[in-house]
Amino acid sequence: MKKIICIDCETDGLDVNTCNLAGVAISIEKNQGWYVPLEKKNKVGSDAISFLKDLLGNPQLIVVGHNLKFDLQVLKNHGIQVNGEIHDTMVMDYVLSPQRKKHGLKLLSKIHLNYDQLSFDKMMGNHGSIWEVPIKTLTKYACEDTDQTLQIFHHLNPRIQESGVGNIYDLDRKLVAVLARMESNGVAIDQKLLKSIAKKLQDDSLVLEESIIGDLIPEINLNSTKDINWLLFEHYAIPPIGKKTKQGNYSVSKKVLSKLSADHLIVKELLELRATKKVLSTFIPALSNLNPLTNKLHCSINQTVTETGRLSCSKPNLQNIPSRTIGKMLRQCFVPSSKDHVLIGADYSNIELRVMAVLSQDKNLLNAYKNGIDVHRLTACKLLGIKNIEDVDDMQRDVAKSLNFGLIYGMGAHGLAETLSNVTKKQHTPQQAQEIIDSYFANYTDVAKCKENLIYQATVKGYTETLFGRKRPIPDINSNDSIKRQMSKRLAMNTPIQGTAADIMRMAMVNIDQQLTKQKLKSKMILTVHDELLFDVPKHEITIMEELVRHEMENAAQIGIALEVDLKTGNNWAEVH
DNA sequence: TATACCGCGTT
DNA sequence: GACGTACGCGGTATAG
Numbered sequence: 001m002k003k004i005i006c007i008d009c010e011t012d013g014l015d016v017n018t019c020n021l022a023g024v025a026i027s028i029e030k031n032q033g034w035y036v037p038l039e040k041k042n043k044v045g046s047d048a049i050s051f052l053k054d055l056l057g058n059p060q061l062i063v064v065g066h067n068l069k070f071d072l073q074v075l076k077n078h079g080i081q082v083n084g085e086i087h088d089t090m091v092m093d094y095v096l097s098p099q100r101k102k103h104g105l106k107l108l109s110k111i112h113l114n115y116d117q118l119s120f121d122k123m124m125g126n127h128g129s130i131w132e133v134p135i136k137t138l139t140k141y142a143c144e145d146t147d148q149t150l151q152i153f154h155h156l157n158p159r160i161q162e163s164g165v166g167n168i169y170d171l172d173r174k175l176v177a178v179l180a181r182m183e184s185n186g187v188a189i190d191q192k193l194l195k196s197i198a199k200k201l202q203d204d205s206l207v208l209e210e211s212i213i214g215d216l217i218p219e220i221n222l223n224s225t226k227d228i229n230w231l232l233f234e235h236y237a238i239p240p241i242g243k244k245t246k247q248g249n250y251s252v253s254k255k256v257l258s259k260l261s262a263d264h265l266i267v268k269e270l271l272e273l274r275a276t277k278k279v280l281s282t283f284i285p286a287l288s289n290l291n292p293l294t295n296k297l298h299c300s301i302n303q304t305v306t307e308t309g310r311l312s313c314s315k316p317n318l319q320n321i322p323s324r325t326i327g328k329m330l331r332q333c334f335v336p337s338s339k340d341h342v343l344i345g346a347d348y349s350n351i352e353l354r355v356m357a358v359l360s361q362d363k364n365l366l367n368a369y370k371n372g373i374d375v376h377r378l379t380a381c382k383l384l385g386i387k388n389i390e391d392v393d394d395m396q397r398d399v400a401k402s403l404n405f406g407l408i409y410g411m412g413a414h415g416l417a418e419t420l421s422n423v424t425k426k427q428h429t430p431q432q433a434q435e436i437i438d439s440y441f442a443n444y445t446d447v448a449k450c451k452e453n454l455i456y457q458a459t460v461k462g463y464t465e466t467l468f469g470r471k472r473p474i475p476d477i478n479s480n481d482s483i484k485r486q487m488s489k490r491l492a493m494n495t496p497i498q499g500t501a502a503d504i505m506r507m508a509m510v511n512i513d514q515q516l517t518k519q520k521l522k523s524k525m526i527l528t529v530h531d532e533l534l535f536d537v538p539k540h541e542i543t544i545m546e547e548l549v550r551h552e553m554e555n556a557a558q559i560g561i562a563l564e565v566d567l568k569t570g571n572n573w574a575e576v577h
Numbered sequence: 578t579a580t581a582c583c584g585c586g587t588t
Numbered sequence: 589g590a591c592g593t594a595c596g597c598g599g600t601a602t603a604g
Contacts, residue, residue, distance in 0.1 A: 223599055225583065245583070247601075253584060278585065282598055306594060310588090317596045320587040327586075352588090409592040419592085430591090483590065494593050498588090502594095530588050530594085 002085065004028065006064040006150040007056070009071040010142050012130045016073040016183070017291045017298055022130045024052055024075075025142030027150045033143030037135055052080050059083040066090050066105045066149045069303065072180040088176050089149050092156040094304035095169045099473050103304050109148040112155050117144055168470045168503070172303065175506050178513040178525070179301045179311075185524040185536065186296030187318065188337045189287050190572075197329055198284045201276050208273040212266060222273060228252045238264055272326075279327040286316035287333060296337070301528065308495050309470045309502040311528055319529045323577060334573035337524075337536045342569050344523075344542070345576030346549045348531040349564040350375065351501045352408055358559045359467065359496060360450035364443070369561045376401040382443040383436060398423050403440060407447070408497055410490030413437060451493050458492035466499035467559065501531060504563070508556035509533070515548055534573065542569055 006027040013019030023037040038048050056063070056075065061084030065071050068088045075082060093103045093112075106117045123141040127133045160169045212231075213220055221227045229249045233240045242256040250256075254271065261268040291298055297316070305312040313319040322328045336342050353375055357365035364382075368375050373389065379400035380392040392400075402419045411419070416433035441448035458464045458474045465471045472495050476484040505528065512525060512533070523545050527534040533553070537545045546567055553565045568576040 221600085225600080247582075251583090274585090278598085282586075282596095286597090302595095308594060310594060312595055314596060317587085320585085320596070322586060323588095325586070406592070411592050412590095414591040416592090486591085490593075498593060532588090 002060055002062045004062045004064060004150070004153075005055075005084075006146045006153070007071060008065060008142055008145045008149065009074045010130060010138060011074055014070075016070060016077065017293060019074065021074055021078045023048075023138060023142065025139075025146040026055075027143065027146035030151060031147060033139075033146050035135070035139035035142050037138065049078060049080065056080055056082045056084070061085070062087060064089070064150060064153045066108075066145070066152075068176050069180045069183070072177055073184050076180075076184065082177075086176050087153060087173055089152045089156065090304055091172045091176060092153070092160060092169060095165045095172055095470070096156060096159060096163060097473075098304075098307045098309070098471075099475075105145060105149060105152075108152050112152050113148065115148060117148060163471070164469055165471060168466075168468060171468075171503070171506055171510065174510045175303060178509050179303055181513065182525050182527070183298055183301055185526050186291065186294055186298040187526050187534075188295075188335050188536070189290060189297050190333045190335045191288070191290070194284065194287055194330070194333045197333070198280065201280050201284070205273060205276045205280060208269050208276065212269050212273060222270070223277070225249050225252050228270070232260075232264075232267065232270075236264070236266060238267070275326045279322070279330070283321060283327055283330055287330065299527075306502075307472050309466060309472075309499040309506070310530055311502070311506075313529075318527055321573075328574065331574035331577060332572045334534075336571065341536055341538050342542060342571060343573060343576050344535040344537050344545055344549060344567065344569050345573065346533050346535070346553055346568075347566045347577075348501070348505070348553065349566050351504065351531050351563065352497050353404055354561060354563065355467070355497050355500045355504075355559070356408060356447065356450075358561060359454075359500070360444070360447045362444050362446035362450070365447070366561060376404060379404055379440070379443075383439050395424065403436065407440065408494060410493050454496060455489050455492045458488070464492045464495045466496050466503050468500065468503045468557070470499050470503055472499065500559075504557045504559075505531065505533075508553045511552045511556060512549060515552060519544075519548075521545070521548075532577070534576070537569075 008025045010022045010025070011019040012022055021038055023035055025033055025035050027033040036048050036052060038046065063082055063084040064087045066089045068086055072082055089108065090103045093100065093108055106119060109115045109117045118141055123137060124133065160166055209222065212222065220231060226249055229252065232238045232252070233250060238260060240250040241259060242251045245251055257267050257271050261271055287297065290296055299313050299318050300315045302312045302314060321330055323331065354369055357369055364378070365375065368378050376397045377389050377392040377400070380386060380396040381389055383400060383403070384396055386392055386396070399420060402423050403416070406416050406419060413430040413434040416437060417428045417430045420428040420433060454464060458477045462475065462477065463471045463473045474488045474491055477488040477492065479485050479488070509525065509528065516523060516525070521541055521544070523535055523537040523541050525533060526536050533549065535545060535549065546569065550565050550567055554563045556563070570576040
């Protein structure tokens with residue numbers, strides 16, 4: 001029987017890479033806790049540190065905590081390694097209730113144990129820093145945290161087994177340390193290149209601004225939808241199209257302005273200016289503030305946010321760095337950590353469509369993937385009555401592709417018509433789109449059956465689940481509100497697909513991390529963007545890493561058909577994507 | 578200052 | 589009346 005130990009780090013900040021460890025609370029049994037204070041900032045080598053090193057280094061322990069991704073990094077930064085089996089109450093609550101918007105300890109304590117915990121702010125009182133708080137106060141607070149965490153652990157553990165999410169939890173708890181390592185690794189950003197890109201975009205935006213506003217009305221704010229309404233629809237008297245927003249203005253979204261841009265240069269320039277300003281205000285600052293200690297960017301990779309099982313990324317969000325639009329040049333700034341390193345980027349090819357093939361067991365789709373047939377071209381053949389796959393042109397393939405993806409998202413006739421119009425540059429009516437949808441399901445009958453079955457299952461059970469048993473409640477599936485009901489039906493279909501792909505990615509990440517450690521490789525996993533992984537690799541490990549990453553990703557799960565990975569090696573993210 | 582909404586980047 | 593999943597985040601407008 002392994003010993004269960006619950007820990008919680010108290011720090012003088014929330015940024016793992018700059019904060020100092022003030023102390024660690026430890027609980028082993030209910031209503032019993034210790035607080036190990038560090039007398040001074042960064043007193044590495046002190047008695048407390050060596051005590052913690054010895055204690056937490058024991059691989060035979062079960063180490064329980066709340067949001068251990070944070071604690072693991074702080075401890076590591078102070079030279080303390082945790083080697084036991086990790087359990088995390090935040091992750092536990094997430095796999096049981098992914099729809100809950102927050103999984104904070106104090107909240108869970110209230111929900112699961114009906115206990116009102118002392119808040120951090122109250123504990124701090126008027127003290128400016130944690131180092132000024134009396135040890136007695138700190139001890140009470142910290143030990144309450146571990147005590148509650150331990151009780152929540154014992155409370156949720158049986159529920160996870162009863163709910164059938166034991167396997168998913170087992171996967172997720174292993175991911176905690178992996179994400180901690182990834183965040184800690186960080187991403188190197190070429191600041192010199194970033195600055196030169198910023199300079200160029202700044203110049204561009206000034207030129208555009210001058211052209212749009214000129215010396216006419218210098219006080220106009222081109223960020224304001226209100227001002228743009230005035231500028232376009234009153235001052236330039238462009239006939240407005242589209243509908244008004246709740247605030248009483250006409251929509252001036254990209255969608256609307258794109259339609260006007262063909263006839264009005266000013267609108268075209270406005271769109272260009274907007275795109276440029278978006279990069280300048282959102283992405284450039286996000287990449288500019290490197291951690292002074294590591295000289296890298298350390299984002300948060302969030303494990304307990306999405307309702308589908310995907311990971312999310314924040315502070316900054318590196319999952320929405322442009323890859324197609326004007327800002328895609330920023331990806332050149334994502335570089336290896338040193339001259340002797342390269343980046344490896346690895347993408348799952350068509351993973352969501354493959355998952356759909358597996359979930360539906362559709363013979364046409366399965367057969368296509370087994371024989372290496374391009375599924376988008378296959379769809380084009382079936383829908384457009386083309387006999388040979390070689391005769392499908394690129395436009396037809398694009399149409400089919402948007403259909404394949406639209407289906408995954410549960411797109412309706414209206415949305416598909418919109419998408420088709422954008423792809424083909426010709427107007428499509430919702431009626432035409434509906435015919436195409438009908439034709440799609442007539443050709444992929446098993447997909448249609450699968451969709452109906454997923455909706456039925458959700459209706460009966462109140463939740464939908466992935467191939468590996470990650471569950472997501474769909475409370476509104478039987479709602480009287482038809483909008484809510486329609487949305488729920490889309491979720492019932494989309495979540496198993498998106499979520500299964502996410503499960504596979506999580507498995508791949510755990511397995512790759514395990515191999516990196518086992519083989520004592522210097523390569524680091526540094527980023528994940530849903531179906532893509534990014535690695536920082538010493539040049540002498542390129543060959544072994546290419547093989548390892550491909551193997552672990554392609555074999556992360558056996559789902560009945562092959563998973564395929566596109567892999568590239570290069571000197572920046574733009575090159576390897 | 579906090580919240581809501583718009584708009585937009587990724588998958 | 590809306591119509592495509594899942595997010596994070598910058599900006600403006602509005603309420604308090």
